[in-house]
Amino acid sequence: MIDRRKFLALTAAGGGAVFLSGLYRQAGATASTDDDFYFVQLSDSHWGFSGPPNPDAANTLQKAVASVNALEVPPDFIVFTGDLTHTTDDPKERRRRMAEFKEIIAGINIKTIHFMPGEHDASLDNGAAFKEYFGATHYTFDHKGVHFIVLDNVSDPGARIGDEQLSWLKNDLDQQKPDARIVLFTHRPLFDLVPKWDWATRDGDKAIALLMPxxxxxxxYGHIHQEHHHQTGHINHHAAQSLIFPLPAPGSQEKRTPLPWNPAAPYQGIGFREVEAKKVEPQYQIVEFPVTKV
Known part of the structure; x- marks a missing residue:
């Protein structure tokens, strides 16, 4: 169980704001499955990227690893929500970047790490290289009374989940109770955030419809390189910051060009998040953390 005082200390150290999500863990369940826990979400490391706007791109992922290892209370697990590597047309280079990414991530002092692809990892080969290095692109797991679903909306270059995977999702959800505690990880937003920026999933509405009951x-999710919160009905959607560079607010300009690096505040807009599940409180607590600068 996470000690509340330690969690508040982490919040203060990280400098991040606490966001209370509508997803909750019900009281009264058995302690063996419903102990308090938290996980860390990292996203969009784009290993292999170089050039503006991040002059320290060759070291940012390593600094993120160090920042996670410095957390006072280790998380139960870590999830990377896509774009582990930066896109390349060269299959050999794609695999080299994935191998380097795995080598760097091996330095995290947490045994359980879940991976999912972004379009930079998977759209050019339908996820073939990703599967070689990280396994399945969509799957489920359960942890302390919460059902987690990893959904792939990037391996299809048309930004679709696809009928086959939607059928798989339906079959999985059919096994859950109506009040089951469900967390879904994906890379692109399932809703139409900014379609002209590729910030959408073409058949995401079908997945949301399956989740609504x-x-x-x-x-x-990741993809948009910034903290963002949205609701479709009673379903909360939370985008994470990236580990490489921030992007502009949704629809705030014509193109989604990266925000410039600020030498006076290096790593501004780059970070990761904690998500804490409390068995007796009616909400998840989400805390944003910056990547350590040294």
């Missing part, structure tokens, strides 16, 4: 659902 369930009363306790939260979605965590």
């Amino acid at each position: 369930y009363s306790n659902v939260t979605v965590f």
Whole structure:
């Protein structure tokens, strides 16, 4: 169980704001499955990227690893929500970047790490290289009373989940109770955030429709390189910051060009998040953390 005082100390150290999500863990369940826990979400490391706007791109992922290892209370697990590597047309280079990414991530002092692809990892080869290095692109797991679903909306270059995977999702959800505690991880937003920026999933509405009958659902995603919170009905969607560079606010300009590096505040807009599940409180607590600068 996470000590509340330690969690508040982490919040103060990280300098991040606490966001309370609508997903909750019900009281009264058995302690063996419903102990308090938290996980860390990292996203969009784009290993292999170089050039503006991040002059320290060759070291940012390593600094993120050090920042996670410095957390006072180790998380139960870590999830990377896509774009582990930066896109390349060269299959050999793609695999080299994935191998280097795995080598760097091996330095994290947490045994359980879940991976999912972003379009930079998977759209050019339908996820073939990703599967070689990280396994399945969509899967489920359960942890202390919460059902986690990893959904792939990037391996299809048309930004679709696809009928086959939607059928798989339906079959999985059919096994859950209406009040089951469900967390879904994906890379792109399932809703139409800014379609002209590729910030959407063409058949994401079908996935949302499948999730709507369930009363306790939260979605965590990446792709847009910034903290963002949205609701479709009772379902909360939370985008994470990236580990390489921030992007502009949704629809705030014509193109989604990266925000410039600020030498006076290096790593501004770059970070990761904690998500804490409390068995007796009616919400998840989400805390944003910056990547350590040294």
